[in-house]
Structures are given as structure tokens and as C-alpha cells.
Amino acid sequence: MNAVGIDEDAVTGWIASLGVGAVAPLTFERIGNGQSNLTYAVRDSGGARWVLRRPPLGKLLSSAHDVVREHRILSALQGSSVPVPKVLGLTEDPAITDAPLVLMSYVDGVVVDSVNTAESLTVDQRRAVGLALPRTLVRIHDVDLDDAGLTDLASHKPYAPRQLDRWSAQWEKSRTRDVPEVDELATVLARNVPEQSEVTLVHGDFHLNNVIVDPAEGKVLSVLDWELCTLGDPLADVGALLAYWPEAGDSVAGPFMASTLEGFPTRGELVAAYAAKSGRDVSAVGYWHVLALWKLTIIAEGVLRRIVDDPRNRAGSGGPTEKLIDGIVRRALDTAEAEGLS
Structure with a gap:
């Protein structure tokens, strides 16, 4: 049975042409909770x-899910201090695929994308893995944009207004219902x-599910989903990490x-680890936490x-529900109140 979204025969031929040593037949299996x-x-x-x-199947919003752009970023980071997979190929050939495809190396490690996986780690390993994330963010934010050829990746204008404009437009195009709190939060933000005070490379979706780790060493082996x-x-990435980092209470x-x-460290410990490693002022991180939620x-x-x-x-783990989305909105409102944003 063919993997949905893949013409297995055509894609096998393309991969064989890349000289990566692939020996037919190839098998394709949808993976991850993305x-x-x-x-x-x-x-x-x-x-x-x-x-x-x-990219996903079906109709897409313009500029969303751009794997060609993702290929450019990963290619630029090859050989940098940022751990990323090796990029092996890109095709947009309509004889092979109905959408762009990017092939990259397999990184052997652990993706802590479920409670079950996290439970397989020791308490000490969980802490080490958690603290490795803000240290890896510092590597991303320290990338020299000129050396990497990424100076023209995006606008250098203030980031928060750009984000508010972009995601407000995305909301209007993709919402399935009215959620007045989303508009209320946009106004508050x-x-x-x-x-x-600075412009750096920003991952944009940095969290535990989007890294491959070595629990024994407490290190990040690869950052995914660019x-x-x-x-x-740079504090936008720290805020995103906090948004994806619930605590037991x-x-x-x-x-x-x-x-x-x-x-696993607390959100406060993540911020402290980032501040210690980067030397940056993190006093505005609460704002970015709310924006990320x-x-x-x-x-x-x-x-x-x-x-x-x-x-x-739909991924193997299912997908978001209205109840879950409403819960995220509630967290955003509560966090805004706690941070004194009104």
C-alpha cells in the first residue's frame, strides 16, 4: 500500500538518481506527530x-509549508554550530511529485514527542534534555547571517508587528468558527x-517535539521543522519554547x-538557562510567551x-480539537494577565 502523498515508484527513481547509495526497493512510512x-x-x-x-495535502495558504524555503535554510546551516540533518536533495519535478520534496539524512536519536517516550527517560535525563534546549537556541540566535547567506531571508523590520499582521491574516483565512478571544489577544499584544534591539535567525517553532536528542548525553543532535x-x-523563540512547555501545576x-x-526543568529554569548562556536581557520574555500561545x-x-x-x-496521534484550542486560548489569557498585559 502506497504512502499517502507519495508516488513511490517515481520518488524511488529520484532518490536512486541522487547518488546516496539507496538500494531498491524503497519503503515509505509516514512518521512523527507533526x-x-x-x-x-x-x-x-x-x-x-x-x-x-x-507540504500537506489539499489547498494551502500562500507562503505556508514552504519546504523549498526550508531546504534553503537547512542548506545554509550545513557545517554551522547548529545541529541539523544533512540535506541530500530537492525536487519540484511534476513527473515525480505534485508538491516539492526534500530528502535529508536520518539522525539516530530520540524525539520526546509523547509522555510514554518521556517516561522511558530517567529523571536526570529529562532535566539534562530540557536544559539542552535553551542552550541550542543560543546557537541558532548566534548564527552570523552574512556568513550563512541568510541576511535576506526575511524583513529586518520589528518582529512583533510583523507577526501580528501575518498571523491575524492567517486566522481570518483558516478559522473554522468565531473565537473572540483571539482578536482580543491580538489587540492586547x-x-x-x-x-x-537586535535581529537574529529565529527558528519559529522550537520545542521538545522538534528536536532529536541523545538522552544519555543530554544533548540536542538535530533541530527539525524549519x-x-x-x-x-530572539526572545520570540524563548517564548515559543515556554508556550509548548506545560508544567504539572x-x-x-x-x-x-x-x-x-x-x-524536566520549569519554564523559569529554561529562561534562566537561556539568559546565562546568551547574556541577553530576557525581561520581555513574558510578552513573547503570550504571543506564542x-x-x-x-x-x-x-x-x-x-x-x-x-x-x-491527520497525523497518527490524531489532531487538535476545539476543546484543546479553547484551552490554549485560556492559557494565553491567563498568561497575559499574569504578565500585566492589558
């Missing part, structure tokens, strides 16, 4: 493995934009529960919309 770009494990008859990425990468305020935990287990709400609603429009986009 609800955006689709990811497949590719295996050949000799046991070698690769990873293949393509627009009134409280912090001053931006489709939302841009240029902007949260009234509304959100979709990713692994970090609620014993051993607001953005997460819109992303989750967009995923729900794509699943409604084309059920083949």
Missing part, C-alpha cells in the same frame, strides 16, 4: 534510512509591543504533556481546518 508538513521515513533493502518532507524560520527578535496544560513529568492557537485552528478539508492530513 500536523503541518508531512514527514516520511524512507528505508532501502539494505537497511539504510533517510527522511523525506513534503499590539498595545504592548516591546522594543527590539518551515517557520525567519529573522526577528498548570490549570490548562495544552497539547504537549511530556514536560509535566518529574525531572496566541500564535499556537491560530496554528492549531489551521491544522483543524486542513484535517476537516482533507482527512488524509
Whole structure:
């Protein structure tokens, strides 16, 4: 049975032409809990493995899920201090695929994308893995844009207003219902934009599910899912990490529960680790935490919309529900209140 979204014969021929040593026949299996770009494990008859990425199926919003752009970013980071997979190929040939495909190396490690996986780690390993994330963010934010050829990746104008404009537009295009709190939060965020002092590479979707780790060493082996990468305020990535990092005492935990287990650092400890490693002023991180929760709400609603429009986009773990999305909105409102944003 063919993997949905892949013409296995045509793609096998393309991979064979890349000179990566693939021995036919190849098998393709949808992997990961990602609800955006689709990811497949590719295996050949000799046991070698690769990873293949393509955009979601069906109608897409303009500029979303751009794997060609993701290919550019990963290519630019090859050989840098940022751990990323090796990029092996890109095709947009309509004889092979109906959407761009990117082939990259397989990185052997652990993705802590479920409570079950997190439970397989020791308490000490959970803490080490958690603290490795903000240290890896510092590597991303220290990339020299000129050396990497990424100075023109995106606008250098203040990042928060750009994000508010972009994601408000995405909300209007992808929402399945009225959620007045989303508009309310946008207004609050627009009134409280912090001053931006630098422009760095920003991953845009950095969290525990989007890294491959070595628990024994407590290190990040590879950072994945660069489709939302841009240029902007580095604290935006710290805020996103917090948004995807529920704690056991949260009234509304959100979709990713692994970090609620014993051993994982608190959100405060993540911020402190980032500040210590980067030397940056993190006093505005609360604003970026709220913005990230607001953005997460819109992303989750967009995923729900794509699943409604084309059920083949549903990941193995299912997908977001209206109840879950409403819970994220509640967390955003509560966090805004706690941070004194009004």
C-alpha cells in the first residue's frame, strides 16, 4: 500500500538518481506527530534510512509549508554550530511529485514527542534534555547571517508587528468558527509591543517535539521543522519554547504533556538557562510567551481546518480539537494577565 502523498515508484527513481547509495526497493512510512508538513521515513533493502518532507495535502495558504524555503535554510546551516540533518536533495519535478520534496539524512536519536517516550527517560535525563534546549537556541540566535547567506531571508523590520499582521491574516483565512478571544489577544499584544534591539535567525517553532536528542548525553543532535524560520527578535523563540512547555501545576496544560513529568526543568529554569548562556536581557520574555500561545492557537485552528478539508492530513496521534484550542486560548489569557498585559 502506497504512502499517502507519495508516488513511490517515481520518488524511488529520484532518490536512486541522487547518488546516496539507496538500494531498491524503497519503503515509505509516514512518521512523527507533526500536523503541518508531512514527514516520511524512507528505508532501502539494505537497511539504510533517510527522511523525506513534503507540504500537506489539499489547498494551502500562500507562503505556508514552504519546504523549498526550508531546504534553503537547512542548506545554509550545513557545517554551522547548529545541529541539523544533512540535506541530500530537492525536487519540484511534476513527473515525480505534485508538491516539492526534500530528502535529508536520518539522525539516530530520540524525539520526546509523547509522555510514554518521556517516561522511558530517567529523571536526570529529562532535566539534562530540557536544559539542552535553551542552550541550542543560543546557537541558532548566534548564527552570523552574512556568513550563512541568510541576511535576506526575511524583513529586518520589528518582529512583533510583523507577526501580528501575518498571523491575524492567517486566522481570518483558516478559522473554522468565531473565537473572540483571539482578536482580543491580538489587540492586547499590539498595545504592548516591546522594543527590539537586535535581529537574529529565529527558528519559529522550537520545542521538545522538534528536536532529536541523545538522552544519555543530554544533548540536542538535530533541530527539525524549519518551515517557520525567519529573522526577528530572539526572545520570540524563548517564548515559543515556554508556550509548548506545560508544567504539572498548570490549570490548562495544552497539547504537549511530556514536560509535566518529574525531572524536566520549569519554564523559569529554561529562561534562566537561556539568559546565562546568551547574556541577553530576557525581561520581555513574558510578552513573547503570550504571543506564542496566541500564535499556537491560530496554528492549531489551521491544522483543524486542513484535517476537516482533507482527512488524509491527520497525523497518527490524531489532531487538535476545539476543546484543546479553547484551552490554549485560556492559557494565553491567563498568561497575559499574569504578565500585566492589558
